[in-house]
Amino acid sequence: MTDPMMPPGDSPLDEQNLDGHTIEELSDYLDNGRQPTDQSIESSAGAQNALAALSRLRALAPRILEAEAKAAPVRDASWFKRLLDQIGVQAHAGREIPIRSDHPEAQLSITEGAVRAIVRAVGDEIDGVLVERCRLDGDVETSGEPVSVVIDVSIYADAEASSVIDELRRGVESALSRHTELNVSGVDIVVRDFEKDPEED
Amino acid sequence: MVSLPGRVSLDDVDDRGLASRSSDGDIRAFEVLVRRYEQLLGTYALRVLGSAVDVDDVVQEAFIAAWQQLPTMEDFGAVRGWLITIVTRKSIDRLRARHEHSDIDEVEIEARSDGPDVTASANSLDEALSKALSALPPDQRRCWLLREVAGYGYDRIAQELGLPVSTVRGLLARSRKSLVREMEAWR
Numbered sequence: 001m002t003d004p005m006m007p008p009g010d011s012p013l014d015e016q017n018l019d020g021h022t023i024e025e026l027s028d029y030l031d032n033g034r035q036p037t038d039q040s041i042e043s044s045a046g047a048q049n050a051l052a053a054l055s056r057l058r059a060l061a062p063r064i065l066e067a068e069a070k071a072a073p074v075r076d077a078s079w080f081k082r083l084l085d086q087i088g089v090q091a092h093a094g095r096e097i098p099i100r101s102d103h104p105e106a107q108l109s110i111t112e113g114a115v116r117a118i119v120r121a122v123g124d125e126i127d128g129v130l131v132e133r134c135r136l137d138g139d140v141e142t143s144g145e146p147v148s149v150v151i152d153v154s155i156y157a158d159a160e161a162s163s164v165i166d167e168l169r170r171g172v173e174s175a176l177s178r179h180t181e182l183n184v185s186g187v188d189i190v191v192r193d194f195e196k197d198p199e200e201d
Numbered sequence: 202m203v204s205l206p207g208r209v210s211l212d213d214v215d216d217r218g219l220a221s222r223s224s225d226g227d228i229r230a231f232e233v234l235v236r237r238y239e240q241l242l243g244t245y246a247l248r249v250l251g252s253a254v255d256v257d258d259v260v261q262e263a264f265i266a267a268w269q270q271l272p273t274m275e276d277f278g279a280v281r282g283w284l285i286t287i288v289t290r291k292s293i294d295r296l297r298a299r300h301e302h303s304d305i306d307e308v309e310i311e312a313r314s315d316g317p318d319v320t321a322s323a324n325s326l327d328e329a330l331s332k333a334l335s336a337l338p339p340d341q342r343r344c345w346l347l348r349e350v351a352g353y354g355y356d357r358i359a360q361e362l363g364l365p366v367s368t369v370r371g372l373l374a375r376s377r378k379s380l381v382r383e384m385e386a387w388r
Contacts, residue, residue, distance in 0.1 A: 011378070011381055011382040011385050012381060012385065013377060013378040013381045013382070014378075014382075022374070023374035023375075023377055023378055024370050024371070024373075024374045027370075027373065027374065027377065053381045053384070053385065054377060054381065056381075056384065057377060057380055057381050057384055058349060060326070060327075060330060060384065061349035061350060062349075062350070063327055064327060064330045064331055064334060065241065065244055065245055065248070065350055066241070067327040067328075067331065068244045068331055069240040069241040069243070069244040069245075070240070072240045072243060072244050074236075074239070074240065075239055075243065075257065075260075079257055079261065080232070080235070080236075082261065083235065083261050083264055083265065084228060084232060086261075086265050087228055087231065087264075087265065087268045088228060090265075090268065090269065091226055091228070092225075092226040092272055113226045116225050116226055117226065117227075120222070120225065120227060124209075127209075128209070129209070130209045130214060130218060130222070131222070131225075132218055132221035132222045132225065133221050133222060133224055133225030134225065152221060154209075154214070154218050156209060192217075192218075192221065193215075193217065193218060195214075195215070195218070
C-alpha cells in the first residue's frame with residue numbers, strides 16, 4: 001500500500017512530508033509514548049505518517065538481526081573449545097569445605113562448587129526436575145556447623161511435583177552424607193518454574 | 202550433544218533456567234546458552250565493529266565476562282538483553298583500542314546510503330533492511346543498533362560512543378530516515 005498523498009520515490013521521513021516537524025522531535029514523541037499529547041503532531045497527516053513509519057521500523061528492528069543471525073555460519077569447534085577451556089579454569093569453586101582425615105598432617109577438603117555439582121547430578125537422575133542452582137547457608141568452613149541447603153528447581157509438567165521434590169530431597173541428603181561431612185540441617189527446595197513439556201507443544 | 206539421557210534435556214530448558222543453572226557453575230548449561238546466542242551476538246558485534254576482524258574475539262570475551270558475572274546476575278530471565286549489553290561493551294572497547302592504535306580515524310570502505318537503490322537486489326524486506334543497515338555510515342549504524350537492539354537511551358549511547366547527545370540525536374534521525382526509505386520502498 002502506498003500513501004496517495006506521497007509521490008513515488010518519496011519517503012514519510014523526507015523533510016517536505018513532516019509538516020514542519022523534525023525526525024528528532026517525532027522520534028522523541030514516539031519514545032515518550034506520544035505523551036504529553038501534542039496537537040500539532042496529532043492533527044498533522046504528514047506527522048502521523050512519519051510516526052507510523054517510525055513505529056514500523058522499530059517493530060522490524062529485532063527481525064533484521066535475527067534474520068542475519070540465522071543465516072550466519074556457526075562458529076567452528078575450535079572457537080567453542082577455546083571458550084570452554086577458558087571457562088573451565090574459572091569455575092566458580094567457592095568456599096573450601098573441610099573433610100576430616102585419619103592423618104592429621106593431611107588437609108582434605110571439597111569445594112562448594114563440587115558440592116553444587118553433586119546436588120545437580122542427583123537432580124539429573126530424576127525425571128521431570130531440573131536442579132537450577134543451590135546455595136549452602138551456614139559456616140561450611142567449620143566442621144560440624146549446621147548447614148542448610150537451598151535448591152532452586154524447575155518442574156516439568158509431566159512430573160508429580162510433590163513426589164519429585166521428596167525424591168530429590170532424599171537423594172540430596174543421601175549423596176551429601178556419602179560425599180561430604182556437612183552437618184545438613186535441612187534441604188529446602190524452591191520451585192522457580194513449572195515448565196511445559198516441550199514435546200506436548 | 203548436551204542432553205541428559207532419559208531426563209530433562211538442557212536443550213529444552215529456557216533461557217532463565219539455563220542462566221540460573223550456569224550461575225551454579227554448570228559449564229554444560231552455559232554451553233547451551235552460548236550455542237543459542239553466539240550467532241546473534243556475532244552478527245550484532247559485526248554490525249557494531251563494521252568489520253569481521255575482531256568479531257570472534259569480542260564474542261568470546263563477552264561470553265567469558267558473562268560467565269564471570271553470572272553468579273551475581275539478578276534477573277536470569279533477561280539473559281538475552283544482558284548478553285547484548287556485555288557484547289556492546291566489549292565491541293566498544295575494541296573500537297576504542299583500534300582508535301588508539303591507529304593513525305587512521307577509521308577505514309571507511311562501505312557505500313553511503315544516500316545513493317539510490319541500495320536494496321534493489323534484495324529478495325525480502327529483512328534482506329533489504331540488512332543491506333540498508335550495512336550501507337549506513339558507521340556512526341549512524343552504531344547509534345541505531347545501541348538504540349534499537351541494545352535499548353539504550355540517548356545519554357547512554359552518547360556516553361558509550363563518546364559523542365555529544367545532540368550528535369547522537371542527529372545520527373539516529375539520519376539513520377531512521379535512510380532505513381524508513383528502504384522499508385517504504387518494500388511496501
